[in-house]
Amino acid sequence: MSLRAISLPTITTASLHTTGLYRFMTVIYDLHCHSDQSDGILSPEALVSRAKSQNVEVLALTDHDTTNGLARAARQAEQENMRLIPGIEFSSQWGNMGVHIVGLNIDLKSSALLEAIDSQEKIRDERAIQIGQRLEAKGIKGALQGAKKQAGEGVICRPHFAHYMVEQGYVSSIEQAFKKYLGNGKAGDVKQFWPTFEQVIHWVSEASGCAVLAHPMKYKVTRTKLCAMVDAFKAAGGHAIEVVSGKQSQAHTNDLAKITNKYELLASCGSDFHRPGSEWQELGRHSQLPETVTPVWHDWG
Ligand SMILES: [Zn+2]
Numbered sequence: 001m002s003l004r005a006i007s008l009p010t011i012t013t014a015s016l017h018t019t020g021l022y023r024f025m026t027v028i029y030d031l032h033c034h035s036d037q038s039d040g041i042l043s044p045e046a047l048v049s050r051a052k053s054q055n056v057e058v059l060a061l062t063d064h065d066t067t068n069g070l071a072r073a074a075r076q077a078e079q080e081n082m083r084l085i086p087g088i089e090f091s092s093q094w095g096n097m098g099v100h101i102v103g104l105n106i107d108l109k110s111s112a113l114l115e116a117i118d119s120q121e122k123i124r125d126e127r128a129i130q131i132g133q134r135l136e137a138k139g140i141k142g143a144l145q146g147a148k149k150q151a152g153e154g155v156i157c158r159p160h161f162a163h164y165m166v167e168q169g170y171v172s173s174i175e176q177a178f179k180k181y182l183g184n185g186k187a188g189d190v191k192q193f194w195p196t197f198e199q200v201i202h203w204v205s206e207a208s209g210c211a212v213l214a215h216p217m218k219y220k221v222t223r224t225k226l227c228a229m230v231d232a233f234k235a236a237g238g239h240a241i242e243v244v245s246g247k248q249s250q251a252h253t254n255d256l257a258k259i260t261n262k263y264e265l266l267a268s269c270g271s272d273f274h275r276p277g278s279e280w281q282e283l284g285r286h287s288q289l290p291e292t293v294t295p296v297w298h299d300w301g
């Protein structure tokens with residue numbers, strides 16, 4: 001079928017989805033993913049190349065609390081003829097919950113951003129020491145040093161502890177490490193240090209960026225609590241919600257679209273890709289926003 005034929009008005013978006021033609025007619029955005037500068041495993045260059053091979057045209061690299069990979073990713077994106085959006089994923093705290101906020105289109109020279117990264121790095125270092133001590137108390141020898149080695153030059157995240165535990169034979173898988181030691185309520189779950197929504201959104205806004213509430217379904221809260229979270233996020237000056245995060249049900253997507261519109265927020269989408277081999281989080285695979293929302297990129301030009 002020629003391009004002329006598929007632009008005829010008689011062909012609906014729904015039919016394009018079913019014929020698979022939609023991918024060839026829309027720009028594919030993936031605005032949330034990780035490199036080895038935080039807890040992903042691909043280098044920034046390899047990540048961008050993989051995104052290209054998945055037909056992503058606009059990619060945001062959003063490593064946890066660091067912008068270290070962005071210059072390398074931008075150089076690779078230029079070679080691959082893709083658009084790279086400078087991004088970051090900040091950890092924050094809402095009540096007793098850890099909640100992630102993605103900053104998109106941030107100004108890397110912003111002094112507020114540089115202060116934020118410095119402040120988060122200190123918190124991460126302190127947290128890593130505490131996690132290490134707690135794991136030692138549970139019999140995991142050399143946890144902190146092991147996690148540091150796993151992180152290399154990147155920031156230390158909980159998966160680095162998990163990888164160390166798998167490597168040393170304390171657990172059989174990353175999932176088991178989280179289930180037994182690092183997940184919610186477990187010994188290695190240290191989370192009381194993160195800044196508030198207001199603080200994180202202030203940093204992102206000062207850096208001329210767009211603050212996005214990341215992966216809302218991952219928090220596994222009731223709908224009432226989710227709405228309270230979105231309400232607090234909006235009140236703190238937040239801009240958008242990840243209406244699509246990786247592979248999720250259409251019902252969840254539709255509901256998040258409704259909530260996004262109710263609070264007059266913009267909509268974002270991203271895979272939260274960390275490593276190859278996970279169909280649930282493949283780059284660019286789950287990127288189609290419902291037509292009812294206003295995409296976060298509507299005024300990016
Ligand atoms: Zn996250």
Ligand SMILES: [Zn+2]
Nearest residue numbers: 032034089272
């Ligand atoms: Zn993420």
